[in-house]
Amino acid sequence: xxxxxxxxxxxxxxxxxxxxxxxxxxxxxxxxxxxxxxxxxxxxxxxxxxxxxxxxxxxxxxxxxxxxxxxxxxxxxxxxxxxxxxxxxxxxxxxxxxxxxxxxxxxxxxxxxxxxxxxxxxxxxxxxxxxxxxxxxxxxxxxxxxxxxxxxxxxxxxxxxxxxxxxxxxxxxxxxxxxxxxxxxxxxxxxxxxxxxxxxxxxxxxxxxxxxxxxxxxxxxxxxxxxxxxxxxxxxxxxxxxxxxxxxxxxxxxxxxxxxxxxxxxxxxxxxx
Amino acid sequence: xxxxxxxxxxxxxxxxxxxxxxxxxxxxxxxxxxxxxxxxxxxxxxxxxxxxxxxxxxxxxxxxxxxxxxxxxxxxxxxxxxxxxxxxxxxxxxxxxxxxxxxxxxxxxxxxxxxxxxxxxxxxxxxxxxxxxxxxxxxxxxxxxxxxxxxxxxxxxxxxxxxxxxxxxxxxxxxxxxxxxxxxxxxxxxxxxxxxxxxxxxxxxxxxxxxxxxxxxxxxxxxxxxxxxxxxxxxxxxxxxxxxxxxxxxxxxxxxxxxxxxxxxxxxxxxxx
Numbered sequence: 001x002x003x004x005x006x007x008x009x010x011x012x013x014x015x016x017x018x019x020x021x022x023x024x025x026x027x028x029x030x031x032x033x034x035x036x037x038x039x040x041x042x043x044x045x046x047x048x049x050x051x052x053x054x055x056x057x058x059x060x061x062x063x064x065x066x067x068x069x070x071x072x073x074x075x076x077x078x079x080x081x082x083x084x085x086x087x088x089x090x091x092x093x094x095x096x097x098x099x100x101x102x103x104x105x106x107x108x109x110x111x112x113x114x115x116x117x118x119x120x121x122x123x124x125x126x127x128x129x130x131x132x133x134x135x136x137x138x139x140x141x142x143x144x145x146x147x148x149x150x151x152x153x154x155x156x157x158x159x160x161x162x163x164x165x166x167x168x169x170x171x172x173x174x175x176x177x178x179x180x181x182x183x184x185x186x187x188x189x190x191x192x193x194x195x196x197x198x199x200x201x202x203x204x205x206x207x208x209x210x211x212x213x214x215x216x217x218x219x220x221x222x223x224x225x226x227x228x229x230x231x232x233x234x235x236x237x238x239x240x241x242x243x244x245x246x247x248x249x250x251x252x253x254x255x256x257x258x259x260x261x262x263x264x265x266x267x268x269x270x271x272x273x
Numbered sequence: 274x275x276x277x278x279x280x281x282x283x284x285x286x287x288x289x290x291x292x293x294x295x296x297x298x299x300x301x302x303x304x305x306x307x308x309x310x311x312x313x314x315x316x317x318x319x320x321x322x323x324x325x326x327x328x329x330x331x332x333x334x335x336x337x338x339x340x341x342x343x344x345x346x347x348x349x350x351x352x353x354x355x356x357x358x359x360x361x362x363x364x365x366x367x368x369x370x371x372x373x374x375x376x377x378x379x380x381x382x383x384x385x386x387x388x389x390x391x392x393x394x395x396x397x398x399x400x401x402x403x404x405x406x407x408x409x410x411x412x413x414x415x416x417x418x419x420x421x422x423x424x425x426x427x428x429x430x431x432x433x434x435x436x437x438x439x440x441x442x443x444x445x446x447x448x449x450x451x452x453x454x455x456x457x458x459x460x461x462x463x464x465x466x467x468x469x470x471x472x473x474x475x476x477x478x479x480x481x482x483x484x485x486x487x488x489x490x491x492x493x494x495x496x497x498x499x500x501x502x503x504x505x506x507x508x509x510x511x512x513x514x515x516x517x518x519x520x521x522x523x524x525x526x527x528x529x530x531x532x533x534x535x536x537x538x539x540x541x542x543x544x545x546x
Binding site: 110111112113114115117122126127143146147148149152153156157158172175176178179182183218246247248249250252253254255256257258259260261262263264265266267269270271 | 383384385386387388390395399400416419420421422425426429430431445448449451452455456491519520521522523525526527528529530531532533534535536537538539540542543544
């Protein structure tokens, strides 16, 4: 199967233009699965909750989601993309999974970064995987990478490919995602953006590019440049992610010993400031 | 405080010589905490369980542990070292923590690598931390690194420093330990060995050296060469590991959402081959 990621440079607030640009850039690509950045249609650096509310959309009725659904249907492709989701009074930093047959699912970011805590509600979907037929995909968004639990849960639930829309400003994610792929034996597709935003007197944010696809042995299959935009594709075999062996006698999952992992799910442990 | 690691080249089965060499090499070092490799006194590549039984020792009565206790007392240092432990009929790939006042604790390897499954019993201590006064240390052994749960549990239990005796033959550990330090905000000290063992017609094992100390922001503080032996020290401030902030609004532990991590401790999940 062929997978691709879109490294973009959206203009803040210009949803129509950003979506139209994405449609053009993606139209000629032949792939089974495409991953777009976090909040690809709106841009990232909101300065008020009212601004988020104005730009956020419903899934699947909003125009961004409708455009992606059209692209998915016309090009026979599955697409994972980040967007500001509105559901009644709630606002989420979310991602939708769409395919030729329609909406497949949604994910709402579990671990919010910095001022996202002002603008978005904490995600309430938890980590889920979606069987697309040719592969099972899981979704996590940007800062979720820091928490090893995110990718681990997705892998344990059966993800072959972790789709990872991102707007990265910290320097360590790309290297850490090699560990996430290796430890879990999964493909990871990190779709990041480029450019700088400096809005409303806030500290400028520069996005780090270097979107990448990493294989289940932790090797980078493709990595975009720091500043370039475009679609980057690779042919992968999701079957590679189903062999969880490390050696002839070691297995990523069967060797786990959950009886010793209790603190990981203990809500009381180490909540001190 | 000053921490150090010992990158050694033991001769298989020559316990007296290996321990004597370590005593000499460590005698002139001034440090608060020293970490030695996995199985540093026996060597690694056992070819039968009987051989393990012959070379394994009790903690703290065996001669390796007694020598380390003497060193700890005479030099006023805490030492974490790997050894083959015998307790009644059981054999463990273990590590002991000793200090000037005597034995502090022991850890038995949770995740056994390859033929260790033939020679050793699975560890039954789980992950524990030890308050040494100047710092709280946790212990994991070699292949435990592959499982993000190991370092995560130790950090959640309060480890400032993860002591990591190792005999590494796979290539990815040293880079992955940067992620382990970063995600948990802890110092990690990986004490590896060098040299090649090829015993009893088994496939030769070449150990990768590059022992290292990594800081809580994921940066390598010191890394030994691939082939050299000796003691490598660094001055660190364990207080740095107690600040778990990532940004002014993000915290490694407080941002965790254990209510969504259930699969991590579910004994039934993904036990398929």
